[in-house]
Amino acid sequence: MIHTRQDFMQRFSMQPQPSRQRPTQQGLRPAAVLIPIIERDHGLSVILTQRSSKLRHHPGQISFPGGRHDAEDKDLVTTALREAEEEIGLARADVEIIGKLQDYPVISNFLVRPYIGFITPQEHFVRQRSEVADIFEVPLINILHQPNHFVYKLRRFIYPEVYFIPYQQRNIWGATAGMLRELADHLLPEQQQLFRSLN
Template identity: 50%
Template sequence: MIAEMTADTNGGTNAGISGSGLLARIRTRLALAPDPASLGGDHAVAGLPRPERVLTPAAVLVPIVLRAEGPSVLLTQRTEHLLNHPGQISFPGGRSEAEDAGPVDTALREAEEEIGLARRHVEVVGFLDLYQTVTGFLVTPVVAFVEPGFALSLDAFEVAEAFEVPLAFVLDAGNHTRGSRLVDGRERQFYVLPYQDRYIWGATAAMLVNLAHKLAPGD
C-alpha cells in the first residue's frame, strides 16, 4: 500500500543562506564525478582503521529542495520492521542493481521507488565523498536540486515518513555533535544532528557533515 503525501518544510529558518550565491557554491564545490580517493566512512568517524572487506556498491540521493524561504534537505524515516537500520533517518537510496547505468541511476531509481520522487523534478549537481558503512556498503552520495511542486508517494513497507530539514541547520557547525556506543567491547563514535524531535545520526549525519565541510565559507 502506498501512502500519498506532499512534502513540506518542517520548521526552522534559512536566513542568510537562501541566495543564489549558496546554490552557485554547491555547484562549484562538489565533485563532478565520484572520486575513489575521497573515501570516508563509519571507521573514519570513529577514528578506526578502514576494514578490508568486499563492499557492495550503493548510492543515495541527497535532495536539496529549493524552497522560496530557503533550501532544505529531504530525508526519510525508515520503518521499524526493516532488517537493516530500522527506524533510522536516512536518504532515499539503496544497493546498485545490474540494470543501473551508474550511481546516479541507482540514486534516482531508489528515490522513485521509496518516496515517489519523479526524476523530472531532480537536477543532479555533484557528489559528496564516497562512504564505507560498517554493514559493508560503499555508498555514493549524489547531491541534487529538487524543484518544489512535487508530490511524494511513500513505499509504506520501507518508509514511515518523509520530512525536510533547513539547509541552514545542516551547515551550522554548532549543530554537529558526537555520540558514542559500545560495539564489540569498543567505543564507537558517530555524528549526531539533533533537529527538533529528530535524531539524525550515523552515516546520514556524517554525509550531512561532509556536505557542510565542502560548503564552508573560505575553504
C-alpha cells in the same frame, strides 16, 4: 550564508572537493543515495526519510532515499534516482544532479555514493510504505550550523567518531549525519572544527 540555489551552487563549485581518509574494507557492495534539496520561499531544505521499523538494516533511522546498486542499473546515478522514485515518489525528470560527495562505507557492508540533486517542488511525496515510515524536510541552514552538531568518539569502529544532528523531535545520526556533516564541511570549510563533543 547559503539561502538560495545560486548561493549553494557557487559555494559547492568554488570549494575544492575534500578528500577524507576512509577505513579500508574489502568486499563492500555498491550503493547510492540521493541528497534531495528543494528551494522554498524560506530558503533551501533537505528531504529526508525515516525508515520503517520493520526493515532488516537500520530500522527506524533517518536516511536519504537510496539503496543498493542493481544489475539493471546503468550506473550509480541511476540507482539513486530509481530508489528515490520508488521510496518517495520523486520522478527522475524532477531531479537535477549537481554533484556528489566522497563514497561512504557503512557497517552494513555497502559503499554508498551520495549524489546531490536539486528537485522540482511538488505538492506531496508518496512514500513506499514497506520501507518508509515518514518523509520530512530539514532547513539547510540547520544542517550547515556545525556548532550544533554533536560527535561521539569511538574506538574499534568503522569510523573514529559518530555525528548526531538533532532537529526538532528527531535525531539524525550515523551515516546520514556523517554525509550531512561532510556536505556542511564542504560548503563552509571555515567551520570544520566546530562541533560539540559528547565524550
